[in-house]
Amino acid sequence: MHWTGSALVITLNEWAAPPMPGSVRGTITLTPTGVTDVELPLTTDRSHVWRPFAPTAAITVDLEAKGWQWDGHGYFDSNFGTRALEADFDTWTWARYPRGDGGSVCFYDAGRSDGSTLAAAMAFDSDGAARMINAPPLTSFQRTGWRMHRATRADPGTTPRQVKPMLDAPFYSRSAVETQIDGEKVQGVHEALDLRRFRSPLLKPMLACRVPRRAKWSFD
Secondary structure: OEEOOOOEEEEEEEEEOOOOOEEEEEEEEEEEOOOOOOOEEOOOOOOEEEEEEEEEEEEEEEEOOOOOEEEEEEEEEEEEEOOOHHHHEEEEEEEEEEOOOOOEEEEEEEEEOOOOEEEEEEEEOOOOOEEEOOOOOEEEEOOOOOOOOEEEEOOOOOOOEEEEEEEEOOOEEEEEEEEEEOOEEEEEEEEEEEHHHHOOOOOHHHHHHHOOOOOOOOOO
8 A cells, every 4th residue: 555645556466265266456546535634432442443534535446357447436444443343342333425515424333342332423525524413313224135234324214225235244244325314315335243243153263264364475
């Protein structure tokens, strides 16, 4: 990953996991419309923090495979923590929805292991300016193929719906979801995580098959 001063350039040279093995090589270039210094603590002792580096960005994908080149809308964020997620959380739902004015809204809802909850809502302008907002009700929608519960924010009387699957695992779901926020119909990325399932001693060993270690790999 290389920051040019105006864009983040990500160079890929990886191997895809079964059932579609093969090489994944190419470049992803992400150009933010604004870079933030915002941090959202997810726990009271800041053991977990969400960092939306670029809440709105343009993205160019150029992979070494036919048909895997496109331009579009994107974002760049990350989570940091000093403890394992499953040590502090039972459930986790996050979503980001672009808006017609060039900005976006993000919603974080989580059930912590100590019984407390997180319910955070943030709005970002196109230049990255951030502010906390009042969120519409948390609304359940169709379960995943693994029967995992999903919910996101939606105006009263509106039922969110999945418009495109991205990843469906026993403990994790990522998809494109359509909902309505303040009267505006929006589509964005939604993820749901069930860390009670993730803790299972039967499930954790399976991750080694999906995320294998590369022999003799080194970090420069």
